[in-house]
Amino acid sequence: MKFGIIVFPGSNCDRDMMHALRDDLKQETVMLWHKDRDLSMFSTDDCIVLPGGFSYGDYLRCGAVARFSPMMEQVIDFANRGGKVLGVCNGFQILCEAGLLPGVLLQNDHQKFTCKNVYIKSDNKENRIGWKVGEKALKIPVAHGEGRYYADAATLKAMNENNQIVFKYCNENGEVHINSNPNGAVNNIAGICNEGRNVFGMMPHPERACSDPLHNIDGRDILLALANGN
Helix, strand or coil: CEEEEEECCCECCHHHHHHHHHHHCCCEEEEEECCCCCCCCCCCCCEEEECCECHHHHCCCCCCCHHHCHHHHHHHHHHHCCCEEEEECHHHHHHHHCCCCCCEEECCCCCCCEEEEEEEECCCCCCCCHHHHCCCCEEEEEEECCCEEECCHHHHHHHHHCCCEEEEEECCCCCCCHHHCCCCCHHHEEEEECCCCCEEEECCCHHHCCCHHHCCCHHHHHHHHHHHCC
């Protein structure tokens, strides 16, 4: 699989993602500028990654400006043709703004930026990432001020019925509880996918938990599950 990482003005996790995929996971990786319009080098078996950061300064609303970048036009077309897309943190926000994922990311309920390790788990064996990761609790860093996932009751019902909830915040024992929720996300939701199970978004940063010197490689499980999914 080949990974393309989009670089927006204000991205600050694009190089982290590159090193995680290229150096730690030994995946072919290509950096893509936000003003480019060419994804012809990628097949629908490949994956486009929207990294974390503060695209366009997040001066309007997180992801709202990046959603209209030239490259996002191509990403939307790529996703609609079945290509894999992963959005992490700000990338998740952009995917929601672009309508590729349901719901929105709101300001954290405590109205503070949160930066720490959290635990997440997948109890969903019916999507490309969840069934390969398994049900163990993974320690993954978060770093966001607007990471509170929200969707209305009807949307949440449809997402649950279609197995679109990929990750939930939990404690180190894998117990999903409000005390393990770092931002007030509805139903402890940390990551979701679309109905077609080819577009994924999550607030925690798996690329920051892939390197041996960091003494945490739980993020590898997530990125390898995406790379090896079918």
